[in-house]
Amino acid sequence: MDTEPNAPVTEAELHAWMDGELPEERRGEVERHLAGDPDLARRFDRYRAQRAMLQGTFGPLIDRPLPAALVPPYGRAPGRPAVRPRRWLPARVVWCAAFVADAVAAHRVFAVEVRHPVEVGADQEAHLVGWLSKRLGKPLQAPRLADKGYDLVGGRLLSDARGPAAQLMYQDAAGRRITLYIRPASDAPDTSFRFAQDGNVQAFYWRDNGLAWAVTGDLDRVTLSAIAEEVYGALNS
Incomplete structure (x- = not known):
């Protein structure tokens, strides 16, 4: 993995943590940062509140697949199945x-x-x-x-x-x-x-x-x- 163990936590990593997509070796480090940084923890809590609001208010849209016209043609090797598109929101x-x-x-x-x-x-x-x-x-x-x-x-x-x-x-x-x-x-x-x-x-x-x-x-x-x-x-x- 390219991320250094003590590297600052990025916004992308916070969202990846919530999505369950953060690699296990980085997850523990992010959790330690959250425990020791009140500002980061507050920002994370705000993101979680927004996520809960999205889920409760716009649930059907959250589960809608990315339109085919917006799925990039890259990201998979020849002969391999396409990766399932990420969920999307307008x-x-x-x-x-x-x-x-x-x-x-x-x-x-x-x-x-x-x-x-x-x-x-x-x-x-x-x-x-x-x-x-x-x-x-x-x-x-x-x-x-x-x-x-x-x-x-x-x-x-x-x-x-x-x-x-x-x-x-x-x-x-x-x-x-x-x-x-x-x-x-x-x-x-x-x-x-x-x-x-x-x-x-x-x-x-x-x-x-x-x-x-x-x-x-x-x-x-x-x-x-x-x-x-x-x-x-x-x-x-």
Whole structure:
């Protein structure tokens, strides 16, 4: 094998580990790196969360074989059978899965916070919206959700692999929280609602007017869908 025993772990090796395709002699070394490098371990956990989200939300597409027109003519010796094509996913599906995984992860981290759930509170809503709009490069608003029993708590600036993102948090009288996760999506067309679930957390997400939105919460699907529709209506009124 060409990889040195103590060589840094590559992104390809992390994904190969999850696919069960990492050679055994390298697998142990990668696992030692994961145990000793918290940043690498967090990145690996994020990839696993995205993989689980992909499997749960886009399972039929994941199992679809690579189209014949895209199978390369190389990689096998004459007279030998072709290697079974790797499974594939359209780029838009990967993008959606990464986005909603980030939204769910951010919800899990901050929705349980007691003292610091947001960076800027609802008492500074104008400042919050202006600040986030400037950082995302798109005009934002904080939808009114009082008709659904939720009031704005505040929001914060986040970041992911594609750049800045924003989170707005809402809470009802019982203390239940939902979050809106927003990031620029100027390079992608508008979409209808899509649904994803990871454990007890559910999300409806879509793209509209150059932004990707996800409404996330530990609520039943019908209730969360009604809230997502309220958000969409407020943004397009």
